[in-house]
Amino acid sequence: MKAYTHPDLDQVSLPQVMQALSDPCRISIMQALMAEEELACNALPVTVAKATLSHHMAVLRDAGLILTRVEGTKCLNSVRMEAFEDYFPGLLDLLKAA
Amino acid sequence: MKAYTHPDLDQVSLPQVMQALSDPCRISIMQALMAEEELACNALPVTVAKATLSHHMAVLRDAGLILTRVEGTKCLNSVRMEAFEDYFPGLLDLLKAA
DNA sequence: CTTCTTGTTCTAGTTTGATCGAACAAGTGA
DNA sequence: TCACTTGTTCGATCAAACTAGAACAAGAAG
Numbered sequence: 001m002k003a004y005t006h007p008d009l010d011q012v013s014l015p016q017v018m019q020a021l022s023d024p025c026r027i028s029i030m031q032a033l034m035a036e037e038e039l040a041c042n043a044l045p046v047t048v049a050k051a052t053l054s055h056h057m058a059v060l061r062d063a064g065l066i067l068t069r070v071e072g073t074k075c076l077n078s079v080r081m082e083a084f085e086d087y088f089p090g091l092l093d094l095l096k097a098a
Numbered sequence: 099m100k101a102y103t104h105p106d107l108d109q110v111s112l113p114q115v116m117q118a119l120s121d122p123c124r125i126s127i128m129q130a131l132m133a134e135e136e137l138a139c140n141a142l143p144v145t146v147a148k149a150t151l152s153h154h155m156a157v158l159r160d161a162g163l164i165l166t167r168v169e170g171t172k173c174l175n176s177v178r179m180e181a182f183e184d185y186f187p188g189l190l191d192l193l194k195a196a
Numbered sequence: 197c198t199t200c201t202t203g204t205t206c207t208a209g210t211t212t213g214a215t216c217g218a219a220c221a222a223g224t225g226a
Numbered sequence: 227t228c229a230c231t232t233g234t235t236c237g238a239t240c241a242a243a244c245t246a247g248a249a250c251a252a253g254a255a256g
Contacts, residue, residue: 001252002204014196015122022117023244041203049246054204056244073202073253089195090188097187098112099222100234121214139233147216152234154214171223171232 001075004061004068009087012064017088020063021095026056030095033066033079040074099173102159102166107185110162115186118161119193124154128193131164131177138172 021027025046032045041053048056057077060066064083068075084092119125123144130143144151155175158164162181166173182190 001202013122014192015120015125018116018125019120019243022113022120024111024113025244027113027116042201048244050203051205051247052245058204059243070253073200075203088192090191093188094112094186094192099232117213123214140231146214148233149217149235150215156234157213168223171230173233 001070001073004070004075006067006080007062007064009064009083012083012087014088017063017065017091020059020065023056023059026060027095027098029056029060030065030079031098033077034092034095038076038078040076042074044077099168099171102168102173104165104178105160105162107162107181110181110185112186115161115163115189118157118163121154121157124158125193125196127154127158128163128177129196131175132190132193136174136176138174140172142175 021030025048028046029044033039036043041050041057044053046053046056057066057068061068064087065080067078067080070076119128123146126144127142131137134141139148139151139155142151144154146154155164155166159166162185163178165176165178168174
């Protein structure tokens with residue numbers, strides 16, 4: 001499929017994270033991942049074209065918020081916990097409370 | 099000057115808050131207000147034209163993050179603490195840590 | 197090998213947002 | 227009254243982002 005690259009969290013800025021989470025669609029994706037541990041793209045609660053979804057996932061990945069791994073033709077996504085625990089304290093609570 | 103309106107926090111969405119904080123300039127403004135209690139617009143640590151600053155302040159105000167009150171020809175801005183304490187838990191930590 | 201599924205990339209269109217100059221409104225003070 | 231300060235609003239410009247169709251790559255399944 002593709003070699004997914006995940007950024008160093010040192011190099012992710014707060015504005016970038018905020019920007020990534022400023023879209024309702026992407027917030028829904030994060031909340032689904034927080035509830036389900038690991039999900040393929042087609043299992044996410046969105047109603048956009050697959051090209052659009054691919055874009056949204058790349059934005060979240062580049063912001064250091066999710067991890068993506070390949071399994072067959074699918075890619076499985078999960079929350080990048082280290083980002084929330086070590087780099088952006090409070091962000092997890094913020095998403096949970098919404 | 100003007101009658102500033104502040105939104106009900108019930109009607110502010112998380113994407114709107116995230117969008118408001120997705121700009122480095124606005125994050126700097128919030129951090130300055132968190133440190134100084136109350137500041138006039140011209141005392142904020144920004145280097146943009148006053149029309150631009152006025153826009154940024156309106157974005158923060160509409161997102162429920164700041165309060166603005168008039169005093170003479172100046173307007174004094176402060177953090178809207180109820181938003182952080184009751185509606186967006188974790189957000190204050192997120193801004194402090196950055 | 198062929199077909200289906202999954203997801204990416206390219207390209208393009210539309211929308212949103214940041215920026216700033218200019219004009220304006222309102223209070224301050226001489 | 228007149229000049230100054232502070233901040234808003236309007237209009238325009240430019241960059242960034244959301245959206246999706248079409249073509250493509252790669253594994254899975256028959």
